[in-house]
Structures are given as structure tokens and as C-alpha cells.
């Protein structure tokens with residue numbers, strides 16, 4: 348039974364069984380949240396891809412529906428790949444998605460619409476009779492032409508959609524198309540954006556963010572009060588990168604403010620496992636919400652044995668940081684409705700090389716927030732200027748490597764004897780003219796099962812530890828740990844499969860393996876209730 352296993356999650360979105368990858372077409376329609384996703388109805392590995400569909404009223408509990416889009420010749424007989432939803436004027440939804448027309452993975456773009464717009468659950472969809480609406484333009488390779496974005500409407504009353512692609516020199520690019528009627532689309536002369544030596548760009552997401560507050564704005568909003576974000580999924584590196592910039596709607600060009608969108612050292616939504624993300628504007632609560640696929644770190648054999656593969660992140664609100672230079676993400680507030688049995692620890696010093704167990708929490712299914720304050724910086728080590736790659740730094744200096752200031756943070760999904768643990772922590776270094784905070788998620792001791800990928804992840808956190816507290820929140824859910832540093836300025840998601848630290852044998856600790864003491868100013872834990880997620884018949888018959 349795939350639903351009763353130690354790695355099955357309690358409050359993360361996943362289907363009852365089988366393979367899931369990218370989130371597709373998230374939207375809110377008549378007060379109902381919709382999530383579609385790439386799904387294999389026949390097994391726990393990628394293949395036979397359809398659009399599965401679930402709806403929710405609170406983004407926490409989800410009802411499964413019939414498959415929304417299933418392959419049919421001639422426009423998508425070999426797969427219904429990723430795409431997006433757009434709300435047309437008068438609120439009518441439309442789906443743009445990639446169809447695979449043959450076994451060689453030739454890709455076209457298709458349009459689908461609801462059969463009955465008065466059904467808020469949008470249970471049935473039909474494919475537009477003149478599909479495909481787009482085939483790959485010369486000289487684009489038709490196997491590298493996919494993932495239409497949510498469309499936005501320009502002041503010229505033309506819709507725009509972005510499609511991911513690749514040309515010579517491993518140049519990733521975003522093709523841009525415009526349309527007056529959503530059915531006939533014309534390619535613009537220049538791509539929306541492109542960059543050499545980055546490889547294929549998948550799943551583009553392009554949207555405005557408000558410069559004045561944390562509210563989200565509709566995808567078609569332009570003007571002086573917004574900046575634009577371009578997110579791409581880098582196929583060669585399996586990571587989601589974004590850049591903030593301005594969008595010139597007359598030239599249909601995106602101008603990044605700094606750096607490169609495709610650069611491996613660039614900004615990422617999440618520095619761990621997180622891919623093919625997609626955002627949507629939630630008009631009910633004026634926020635932009637982000638979803639992403641979190642794949643397994645276990646072996647194919649183990650995935651087939653457990654009968655499922657893939658999770659979605661907890662949906663995250665997303666907004667522009669006060670600095671204007673990066674985005675901030677935070678789990679949607681609705682998830683807090685699952686919190687119970689709050690335990691508060693009084694503020695206290697955590698001496699060097701010490702451990703503090705938090706009890707009274709179901710540590711395998713929990714939410715924890717901890718805040719550290721540093722007073723003494725003398726012992727901080729000097730950051731070697733050549734240490735520019737935070738992930739490498741975290742893998743060289745795992746949780747067991749002591750230093751002056753850090754590592755300090757959390758040991759989650761830990762066994763009693765600490766044979767197994769996942770460590771999420773900070774280290775503080777002396778940089779050129781400021782202190783540098785490194786955030787790590789170290790999976791190297793997460794499981795005695797060595798068939799899992801236990802790569803460590805890391806990010807530099809844009810927080811000044813002299814003037815600000817160091818906040819860390821982790822959402823722990825059996826085989827996933829989603830961590831938010833600095834109130835969501837750096838996020839790291841990890842998948843782990845402990846053998847000992849499961850269910851009631853999982854423990855949770857705060858730790859400080861550095862030499863210098865740190866002050867825990869607050870430590871709050873909650874057990875998390877189980878959400879009703881994709882259970883076909885949640886109401887048991889009493890007859």
C-alpha cells in the first residue's frame with residue numbers, strides 16, 4: 348500500500364501513487380484553486396505523461412479529479428507535456444501546453460479549454476480543433492521547443508506567451524509569441540531573452556513583482572511600480588534560476604538588472620531539490636504563489652518498490668525583497684492551520700559543542716522556527732576569497748566540522764543515537780568588509796541506506812548577523828525537509844530517507860558545534876496534522 352509507508356508525506360502534495368513531476372497550470376477559478384501536474388498513470392517512473400488534476404479550497408487539502416489532458420493523435424499522442432493556464436477576459440480559463448507528436452519527441456504547442464466554464468472544478472477539458480497552434484520555427488530543433496508560459500496581455504491588446512528553447516552554442520532562449528485571439532500566434536523577431544553556454548531552457552515563468560509591498564500582481568501588470576522576474580529551468584543543471592529586471596513591452600525585451608539569468612552562480616528560488624517551478628497570481632488574496640516539483644533522491648528500484656515518485660513543495664508566497672535585488676519566499680499562511688501542540692522553549696545560550704533536544708513534537712511531521720542572536724564575532728573564521736561556491740563549501744564543511752562561529756542550527760529527522768540526521772545550519776565567516784552567513788543543508792548522514800543521493804546543498808544568506816537575528820524555519824515531513832533562512836531569503840529543500848529516524852523514532856535537536864556560544868532567542872515547534880491530499884473517498888460510508 349503506497350499510502351502507508353515511512354517516506355510518504357503527511358502534508359505535501361502528492362498523488363495516491365505513481366510518478367509525478369512538474370506542476371502545471373496552477374490558477375484560482377471561481378474561488379477554487381487548481382493544480383495540474385505531469386503524471387504517469389502506469390508507474391513510479393517518468394513516462395506516458397498526462398495532465399493529472401486536483402482542486403482545493405485552502406491550498407492544504409486536495410481533491411483528485413479525472414485526468415484533464417490525456418494523449419491523443421495527432422497533436423499529443425506521445426505525451427501532454429508542461430504548460431500553463433491563463434485567465435482570459437471575463438475570467439475564462441485557457442491552457443497552453445506542449446504536445447509530443449511522435450516517438451522522436453517532436454514538440455508542438457496546443458490549446459485546451461474547459462468544456463463547461465460554469466463548473467468551478469473545471470473537470471472536463473477539450474482540445475482546440477485547430478491544434479497545434481505552433482510548430483517549431485526554423486532553425487529551432489523541434490525536440491527543444493516546449494513549456495508555454497502563462498500569457499500576458501500588452502497595452503496593444505495582444506497576448507504574449509513565452510516558450511523555452513535552445514539554439515547553437517548551447518544558447519538557452521525564450522521564444523516570444525503574440526496573438527490577438529489566443530488561437531493564432533506570431534513569433535516576435537527577437538527572443539524575450541537568451542544566453543550562450545547555458546543549455547536548454549525549460550518551463551519559463553515571466554511575471555511582475557510589486558516594488559512597494561509584498562502583494563502579488565496580475566501577470567499582465569506593467570508600469571513604474573513593478574519589476575519583472577524571468578525564471579527558467581536549466582535542463583543541464585536541474586535548477587531553477589531567476590533574474591530581476593525590466594520589461595520593455597514595446598520592444599518585447601527583458602533587460603536583466605544585473606548578472607545573468609542562466610548563470611550557474613546566479614539567483615535561485617531554492618538551493619536544493621526544486622525544479623520546473625511555476626507561479627500564479629492569487630486574486631483572492633492578492634499574492635503570487637509558487638509551486639515546484641521536488642524529485643526523489645532515492646534509487647529507481649526503491650521508487651518502484653514504494654510505488655510513487657515526486658512531491659510538490661508547500662506552495663510559497665513570493666515577493667520582492669526590500670533591497671530590490673532578490674525575491675523572498677514564505678510558505679503560504681494556510682499551512683499554519685495544520686499546526687498543533689505548540690512548544691516554546693525559553694530563550695537560552697547554546698554553548699559551543701552542545702546539543703538541545705526539543706521534545707513534545709512529532710518530529711517526523713513538524714514545523715519549527717528558531718532564531719539565533721550572535722554577540723561575539725571574534726572567533727569567526729576568515730572567508731577565503733576563492734570560496735565562492737556555497738554548495739561546495741557546505742559539502743567540504745558538513746555539520747561535523749567545527750569552526751569558530753558555527754555550525755549551529757537544527758538536526759532534523761535524527762535517530763536517538765545520532766547515527767542518522769539531516770543538519771540544517773549556519774556558519775559565519777569574516778568577509779572582506781562584512782560578515783558572511785553561509786546556510787547549509789547537509790544530507791551526508793541522513794540515512795544508513797547508501798543507495799540514496801546525499802549531496803549537500805548551500806547558499807549565502809543576505810543577512811547582516813551583527814544587526815539582525817538569524818532566522819531558520821524548517822518544514823519536516825517524513826522524507827522532505829524544506830528550510831527557509833533569513834525569513835525566506837534563502838531556501839533549501841532536501842529529500843532524505845532515514846532507516847532509524849522514522850515516525851516516533853525521529854528526534855529533533857538544536858545544535859551548536861562551533862566553539863563560540865550562540866543565543867537562541869526563540870525556539871518554537873509544532874506537530875503538523877495530516878492534510879487530506881488526493882484521497883479519492885475521504886468520507887467513509889457508515890452503512
Ligand code: DQQ
Pocket residue numbers: 368369385396428429430445493494549550580622623
Ligand atoms: N518536464 C516536462 C517537460 C519539461 C520538463 C515533461 C521539465 O515539458 O520541459 O514531463 O521537468
